[in-house]
Amino acid sequence: MITSISWKNVWRNKSRSLIVIIAVTLGTIAGVFVAGLMNGWVNQRIKAAIYTEVGHIKVQNPDFLVNEEAAYSISNFLEVTKYLDNSTHVKAWSARSKIMGMASTARGNAGLTLKGIHPEKDKLVSDIYANLLPNTGSYFESKSKQPPVFISHKTAEQLKIKNFRIRDVTVDSLKTLDVPENVILKLDTLINTRFITQKKFEVAIKEVWNSTEIKSYGPALLSTAAYFHPRAKITFSFTKINGELGYQTYQVCGVYKTSNTMFDQNSAFVKHSDLAPAAMLADNQIHEISILLNSEENIAGFKTTLQTKFPEASVMDWKELAPDAGMMADFMTMYYYIIMGIIFFALAFGIINTMLMAILERIKEIGMLMAIGMNRIKVFIMIMLETVFLTLTGSLIGMILGGLLIKITGETGLNFSSVAEGFEAFGWSSVVYPTIETSFFLGVILMVIVIAILSSIVPARKALKMKPIDALKME
Amino acid sequence: MKVIEIHNVNKIYNESEVKVHAVNGVTLDFEEGEFAAIVGPSGSGKTTLLNLIGGLDNPTSGDVMIGGSLMSSLKGSDLTDFRMHNIGFVFQAYNLIPVLTARENTEFVMRLQGKTAKECSNRVEELLKAVGLEERMEARPSKLSGGQQQRVAVARALASKPKFVLADEPTANLDSKSTETLLDIMEKLNKEENITFIFSTHDARVVKKARRVITIEDGKVISDEYKNIED
Ligand SMILES: Nc1ncnc2c1ncn2[C@@H]1O[C@H](COP(=O)(O)OP(=O)(O)O)[C@@H](O)[C@H]1O
């Protein structure tokens, strides 16, 4: 019965309660959505860390961690792979040789690590092949005169392999993208000129287009004018296993881009069978084995098993290999609750204030209730429930709407490149797909209840401090 | 059987410069089934005396015993619970919870005692019928007249079958017709249920209905008369 009185009391002053409910609703929507956004972003990062970059578990020679020299290969590679082949926990593994070196073209240099892989096996562990940029080649499929290399967009820029040129096809595609005729005409003087960096191209565009035109049509122009110098040759210099300097020329067979610039900058993929002879590595001289397990739950257990089995090897899981993602995985949930906590802390002042008004304006009635036999505990429960209902109504609506917003944007994705201005934004879109677990909502409900109970203490004390006869006194 | 025993009770207000001796050496007993009026001019100490009997206030000295329990030995929630179980209250105003219907207001104390709505329903309907509100059971107080609201308050005070009902100027805000109706209802219920009624008033028409009239002035009982009512 107290419950029903409390619920009815919420609606005594409809407009005042609605204001609080709307504020709580909006605050909850904002908090839930920001949490969903962060969560989506973190999940994408974790997914990339595991499925593109490092795998669940990696086996290496511990000396290689300290000093990435070609000589520090995994000592009992064959035994390890045999064990992995026979384990039911392992979904796939990929062995990679790693040689640090310098990549050069006629126009640029870049320091990076060549990763010698077996493409078909590596595909099962890393989805790097799925990050191939359109029209830049294929993943180790086409034939080439020189051994193929799969480089990142970033490396391509550093080596000045990414060029810009306005061609007839560029003009045609701009027309199909609804760029006005007169705007396209302004580009006439630039047609067929090659720009070897984006910066130089941007400078030239700024001469002919004004800033609003750049803002509206710049991204389309950049993406249609950009092209990768096809089959560009890259020479790598590196130290062979015997300490001598080695050179090897590769041909770009594909350009990829992941969400991790650091990884991109550092990684170029070649076939182990091409790299090994050039670096004087034996077929079995491997620097890392990247492993994907069937279930993430087995990571800790399998890591321990593997480490016990091969004590001379270094066995690390993805949290150690990608500490940024690992940290976020461990703490992110706490951050979401901190965000919600801050929002509700701010809302609590409004809730306390509203409840104080609600209690003070019916202090006589509460005095009467205490006189006829409603004890302090029941009065407190009545006020507390009223606060909980007031707060929970808004937060439930907010959670439903915020959840819907996450569901919708989680399917379409949110493109944050459009938020930034000017040419700086002309990079590649960073699309986030918000997502949130159901358990988060349960946590928020619990949190709302706790905050509502705490908020009810001030108004309840006000009510309980007074004596029934004082409240009942007729003026 | 004595329901209430008041022995040499004093209430002195010290809060301001002037001491107010609101209740001055009152000794009174009430038997089961009485229908008693406390009469006196405004400021004579009626409310103070009723508050002392009802356990809403503590006497400066003297004892108030209800059903053999000394009121001053009860504190806090124990005292509140004692009121809930033993005393029915009717105030001059603010008697009802605006968000509840007449039925829900009537069953309120019973529900506080832990009874379910179902367990209350017979008693509540019987009482609301007795106070002439069987048609308005689902109405909220704002849809009832002042007299009807006071009748709901009387029904609520009686619902849990308390030892006695205290009513401090229950008719002060009512017109004469409503006053008469309310008094008739109180009298009827007093007879039917044999529940002691103690009410204060300064209205002569109300005094007429009482079977015992206790007159106080300046906090002292100056007369205590039983009327012989032969029907
Ligand atoms: N809380 C109080 N503090 C000081 N004086 C009070 C207080 N309550 C009542 N009084 C005084 O006590 C006397 C009796 O008051 P009250 O019991 O309300 O009389 P009645 O109900 O007969 O009008 C009055 O003189 C009144 O001013």
Ligand SMILES: [Mg+2]
């Ligand atoms: Mg009075």
